[in-house]
Amino acid sequence: MNQRLKSMAENRAKLISAARKAFAEKGYAASSMDDLTADVGLTRGALYHNFGDKRGLLAAVVEQIDLEMAAHAQRARAKAGDGWQGLLAEGAAYIELALDPEVQRIVLLDGPAVLGDPSQWPSQSSCLESTKLIVERLIAEGTLKQIDAEAAARLLNGAALNAALWVAASAAPQNVLPKALAAFSALATGLLK
Amino acid sequence: MNQRLKSMAENRAKLISAARKAFAEKGYAASSMDDLTADVGLTRGALYHNFGDKRGLLAAVVEQIDLEMAAHAQRARAKAGDGWQGLLAEGAAYIELALDPEVQRIVLLDGPAVLGDPSQWPSQSSCLESTKLIVERLIAEGTLKQIDAEAAARLLNGAALNAALWVAASAAPQNVLPKALAAFSALATGLLK
DNA sequence: TAATTTAATATACACATCGTATGTATGGTA
DNA sequence: TACCATACATACGATGTGTATATTAAATTA
DSSP: OOHHHHHHHHHHHHHHHHHHHHHHHHOSTTOOHHHHHHHTTOOHHHHHHHHSSHHHHHHHHHHHHHHHHHHHHHHHHHHHOSSHHHHHHHHHHHHHHTTSHHIIIIIIIIHHHHHOOGGGSTTOOHHHHHHHHHHHHHHHHTSBOSOOHHHHHHHHHHHHHHHHHHHHHSSOHHHHHHHHHHHHHHHHHTTBO | OOHHHHHHHHHHHHHHHHHHHHHHHHOSTTOOHHHHHHHTTOOHHHHHHHHSSHHHHHHHHHHHHHHHHHHHHHHHHHHHOSSHHHHHHHHHHHHHHTTSHHIIIIIIIIHHHHHOOGGGSTTOOHHHHHHHHHHHHHHHHTSBOSOOHHHHHHHHHHHHHHHHHHHHHSSOHHHHHHHHHHHHHHHHHTTBO
16 A cells, blocks of 8 residues: 555655766756656656755755765774774775765765755764764763864864865875875874873 | 956956855855846846856956955964964964855855866965965974875865854854864864974 | 947847646545 | 545746847057
């Protein structure tokens, strides 16, 4: 029963999937909703019914990618433990993630421009949240200086993000990546007590 | 003589000025070129002749603001000297600059989304360049660790940028700003030898 | 100074795209 | 089976960009 809900969920998934591809390849502004919906055998009627408007579709796409990013960071931290090494591992994971063109274009460039400051997003920028949790724990342990946890998390993420944009835009990413990771580690040690 | 060049320069200036206001208030995408040009008594004919297209106008606006930002950072550094304190002062200046809604919307949000990675811009993101110069000097002095100067400059700027976005989006910026500055200083000390 | 050329800007048009208002058809329900 | 709700399609209007053509004013030359 409830075949309608099922097919609606399928159509939502199809549209999000098509939007991911279109937004990543052409950018948000240059993506036509007519083309995008036609690609999956629908029309804009389905789109506006499900997502309200073009921005709503972008928001749904961003949320999906954001959750995937959080899962990736979670795995990286799990490998490295919950301590100082975990924090560094998460930063490195974040830098790696931002090398993905899909993440760059959709989450890092068009997302903020169209949806506004990431910290205000419903998905709450999961990466930011998890970084903040680690920082809080390390402060409580006495590993880190007594510093505002959110501030530290935001700056760390910002540094990692810019590092990733730099690496990705460079001519030889494989040569630049180690430099970025080294600089990130150095900066992070500034938080140690 | 050459009154034509003069009036053309005046028109360019008018258009850039109107664009600064429109882009800052409505964002790039929502700014109509018809409205914008009409505001200064011109039509889109002048615009397309001078700037090629809408992106060209944004590029011109970004370049102008970027130069102003560089001048501001220069002054802040001059006050604090050329050493370690100068680097911190420049970071603080950058955070302050990014609190300006015009800078946020145009240079930090729409700029990267429409024009691509800032380091590829003709203006070369002057702030980044000056930070890099200081870092190089401090490394040569032995004050900072042997680290890639561009990497360090990029991460510092990225951290400052995110700090500013956070502060600006917060409910009580005046309470949050000190936290951001403290976290920035802490991070930066990680670069010290 | 008058004629001619050049170029900066205005005007008009073609095309694309978004959002909405209305229509339709199918799954759920009494 | 008849009815209703709703997911989606279709049709339309408005807006906005870029371009091609026209116009006007400055610069140049004879």
